[in-house]
Amino acid sequence: MLLFQMAVHAGEKMGKNGLKDTDSIATPIVSGTTHWSKSSGDLIAFKEGRRHSFEYGRYGNPTMKVLEDKISALERAESTLVTSSGMNAIVATLLALVPPGAGHVVTTTECYSEARAFIRDKLSKMGIKVTFVELNDMETLKAVLDQGDVTLFYTDCPTNPHLKCIDIKLVAELCHRKGALVCIDSTLASTINQKPLTIGADIVVHSATKYIAGHHDVSSYTRSHVFS
Template identity: 65%
Template sequence: MGAIVSVLLSLVPPGGHVVATKDSYWEARMFIQNKLSLMGITATFVDMNDMDSLKEVLQNNKVSLFYADSPSNPLLNCLDIRKVSELCHSHGALVFIDSSLASPINQKPLILGADLVLHSATKYISEHHDVVGGCVSGSENLISKIRSCHYDLGSPLVPDAAYMIIRGMKTLHLRVETQNNTALKMAHLLEKHPRVAGDLQATMKFVDSLRLPYIATSFGGCESLVQQPAVMSFWDYSAAERAKIGIKDNMIRFSFGIEKFEDLAADILQALQKL
């Protein structure tokens, strides 16, 4: 959030307008919706890849910045970054993409036309879920403006956290390659399994029967994590609100680590057999 707030406060002037996707990072949406208005900054939230709505907002407002998570969490919706960047730039708006869920290995928004890319360094970059930090990359011109605000807010990393992030970056490409392979093989294994779909209570029993993954809400580290978004991340939403944004009660989000695929597969299959 230190990185996100620094970008918004340094690049969106009073009287400016922000466009954000409806399924972007919850804390960021709340800041855009509730705090920027106190500074005379307005905002519109649009569905991801709804180009008609985005065009309308760009034409009717003085938009300073477009913000989105891509892929989104936990639904994995992906933005056409190149198309959105071309559209926003034609109206003088900057494009700011949170690419945390993809990692810098799987997606490079700056190459696709975005002006700024955000990563939660807590996730893939730092490796062990033991650091709280964020990072923003972009042109020297934009970063110099953000850096000043970043220091004013008191959000620079402490040396120990910076060291641990640098440590984790050294194995980033190796870990993500392993995690990609595990996730793909697991998808093939489970896509036709008869016990994958279930109700809320069955889902809870499955999660509790797993032995290897930790039950936690982070992602991208060496250890596999599992969580039930309806219970752990969207618990304060009503059932109707969750259904509207696609969060089903029986949805499970896995974030695979670097354990052996065979061990993870055996664990998942034994948990399914208990349903």
């Protein structure tokens, strides 16, 4: 019951000193790209980090902030960033955390095909080492990690489309011993069935047009990656 209450109420402002006070039960959709301050003092406080507000759509949006806070609550995450597409979230995560010319990504032979293709075809052209392992071949994973240069491990759990699962807790333990991060695409589980951050993962990726939306009717502008 608590999980469902969080899904409904987490992140919601409901007129409580929000940027745009409202008594609407549903969070209003703020479509404007720019936001104003009531005074120069408020603007200065915002710029100095003493006042929370919004400035421009690229940096944040009140409606999207509610969604981000809601996903953070459901995932037990430190923060959430909503991006324009699922692949955007995956690409942004990989490019932000894996250094060109020095990074090493380990992924599984079975994971989302577009992510696998990006890792194989694009990251390798950036001087990033890529290694593929079978989903539950822990011995091979240990051998690769023993090289000491793995930056990040990435896979789906459950996998798309065959719904195979990996032991996230074990993988996280193995990777963290060698200083590698763990990123799990948890799209096909949703937060109802799995919370990777609570069992060792460092980053979680969702395509919110899938099960996390409930009815497969969310627009393509609401997908996310979640950070512990």
